[in-house]
Amino acid sequence: MADYPDGLWLGIASTAVPRDGRRRWRPGVHYRRIARAARRHGMRVCLFDPGRQAEWSRISAYVPVDSNRPDGDWEPASLRFPDVIYENVYVHLAVKGYSAALRAQARRRGVPLFNPMLPGKWQMVGFLRRAQLHHLVPETEMLTTADALWRALERWRIVYVKPSGGYGGVNVHRLELLADGHVRMRADRRGGRVRAWERVVDRRRLADFVQSLRGRYLVQRGLRLFRVNGRRVDFRVVLHRDHQGEWQLIGIVPKMAAPDGVVTNIIAGGERWTLEKLESAAKREGKEVPVGDLVRAAKSIAEALSRRYETVGLVGFDMAVEEDGHVWMIEMNPKPARSLLDRSMLEKLAACQAGFAHWLAHR
Template identity: 30%
Template structure:
């Protein structure tokens, strides 16, 4: 064993990120500061690193650790982490390609364990979820967008449709297209998170504009669900499910996200806000709210079990769930690198605290057991998951 690994007095959790401009070049600084504080109490050294800064010969990496005493991030050498918490977001297939080689090497390094491997794109997730009989009734009709003919067909059959990118997050690049008395209307958000609203007198003009809007990206075409509150604002439910200190899936919290006025999505990054789920649903659905909430909880815990069976190890998921006017519950998306802002905005801070503690409790569990991870039947190997992660861009 390399002496650098052998001399490590404390077990380490490396938070892997894609660098951002500035010093230190790390995103989510507040989240990672809180991780560092929690890690210290659990006997874990938490640091933030990029896989491009690894010295493979000496088995060490340049990382940043937050010093509460100094009140700042400190840059220094660390041994290769015992556990890796992946919080790296790739903006393009090219950016992922630049990380693929060191990621594969790190995943195959003895003694290094990833808490989980990032999911592939939305179409792949949709196909995995559709294999489960219990989830299938809660999944809206979805197809892979192949061309303009698909949009024309959906408009003829449904009168409206929803387009969302195979990869991406925060509601960027989505589009609601509907027939109107004067032609067609397209409402959505650009990849710069700017709202767009256009009217078209003819179908050819709509299709020409849509082709430019989606150019160069893989898209899904999906049944449009009317998920709105009484005032017409869009809303959905974010359920955060995480592995706990016993290595089991647990429901950390549920929050309602309401979108900004006029938005077709409820993402907080698009100007929305979060509310407590139970009183919000009770106001909309009355006595039926209790059954709706139970269905949401059941779905939220079922989704990670199904995905892990086909994909391989996961550590946490943000499961986005919609409830329509009739009270029917729909699975919208599942994200293996979820944010936590929905829970930080709620009066009850327990879910916000648990959202930060659980990844480290799970890391501690993995390091304590140290046994080889037995992937579920039919699941992917870690290297396969990393190879295919470019599909999620």
Template identity: 30%
Template sequence: MKEEKRPIFGIITTAIARRQHWKRRRSGYMPSAIWQALEQRASELGLTTCLFRPEDLDVRRGRVNGVVCVRSGETKVWRRITCPLPDVVYDNVFVHLSTTPALKRARRFFENRGTPVFNPRLGNKAELAAWLRNYPNLWNYHPETMLFTDPAQLEALLKSHQSVYLKPVLGSAGQGIIEIRTQEDGNYLVRAVKYGKDKRSFTRVLGTAGMLAFVRAERHRQRYILQAGCELLWIDKGKIDLRTHLQRNQQGEWEVVALIVKRGSPGSIVSNYHAGGSVHSWYWLKRWAKDNDFELPRRRELFQLSVAICNAYADKSPYLSSLGLDLGIDEVGKIWLLDVNARPGRNILEQEQKIRCTQLHAEFAYYLCYHRQ
């Protein structure tokens, strides 16, 4: 009886050696534990995993030269072989390499062929905010946000909010964020983190004219969104926010992989781990709330809101597979959506959570192979 053909789960990545360097290896190739966990889960689901670089796609012959795990009993050997075109593709190329000509050609080829490519870029901060405005029930959790085009916008926001943030439209990891906070004497406290090419921090106290001159110069330097400040919780002089990490499973549904509490370094305007912050458990925050007689929202409410937000963005991008949501809790216990990360980093996840994320990529690939409409 002829064995049924297994679907090919292609992973387009730059994490493997180029083909011309492959033969120079004197020892067998063994990928990291994360890649092995992904391949193992895919194999359990009946998929053959093929890792390939953008330039490994042979459009003319309709095939890819990729790295595949070849099994013989209990033995596993990873080899570079020629494979048929994949049935589904996971885009694993780093963001800063995602505009190379070879990758653009590969994406365009698979799109024209009707092959689902998941883990897409979702849009910049202005586009993400604009999309969520289409969902009024969810927009209620979002601070007032707009593309910064005129200093008059900032002046208007500062009349109704104690602080306003300028966030680079293409920013990530807290880089280049500027906080402008009204002072009792009528001046403005202007602070920034990871600012400019040298990624420095600064603090300035400016009058109205100086503040407006500063933001005019910034508007010409790069594109920003303006976001009204939410007076979030602080613990031991560190700003608190939450990260929910969600991915889609083999039913195509969103699964919460992690809920992480982030605390900024003392006095910092951001809580990012890359900016010197620390990570804690939800139970750590619950203990603080109990000791300080503060009523936190229920964890179930955070999860339900996170899933609803992910579903809204999946309407925008049907092959969206993962999201990291930065949520804040203000001084009266209200939840705020502060930021959306379509390709969330995993450096703050525990090892078992990282492995689960990897397994979910295989499960979503299975869903796209068999159950997508």
């Protein structure tokens, strides 16, 4: 295994590393983009799996064979601990502590790591209230009892019941109080299965539904979402900090729910549109997409987060526009899926990631 002792190193922590110890390998295109961008800042990039390190004084990683040609082959290397780390482990693994040892080592060594662990859904509601940004989050309560859920339905008529720690639209339910006093319940992904689920129950059976839920759940007022072609739309707004630590817009990606769909997640039947296509379709219906308001709201939340969490660099917000034009933040994604972004967005993202890493390393 080659030894590379010198230079300023950006370490990218990921499970996307060969397990067979192959001598030549080429990582995914986005890691190569970051490596190209890092060269402009005089940094070298290594890619390593934080769950497969025998010790932390030297890490086992992959680096470009030729640092000037990161699009070529990469090879195994033994390196000192990096100067700055981009933690890019899948969110479900990060939640289970896959990167916990790496984070502890970075803290002990005083090495900046982005992104830090950020508030969950319920904690985020409280954070925004304390940051005087409560006008950007819909009315939200912790789910406690069936009676409390019924009172929320009487108050708002439509509510969303969703897990506090969930992702991918799993177990997100839309409940609607009907004129006859029954409750229509619907989910696009229940128990992880991608299949529409629907029930109509009376108040008594609502208790059975609440008891069937496992873990902590939130109750959120149902928004009367902006619609195009009769379908609900929300917006993934992705931001990243740059070489000066300033927040930059990476892109806005509209997502359309399936007809009568509960969530806009692609895996749950949603559809990705371009912003230009959506604006054109909305204009034909006499509607306007408030792009400026979406960006301003997202940046105000991101700036509040970076005042509290100094090394936060990447955030993706699922933003909503209600029929009256009000902009809301539905939830935050600390690891927004790159698959939603187009090539120009990904190039800008990589440039910001390398630049932000350089800024962190030299603060």
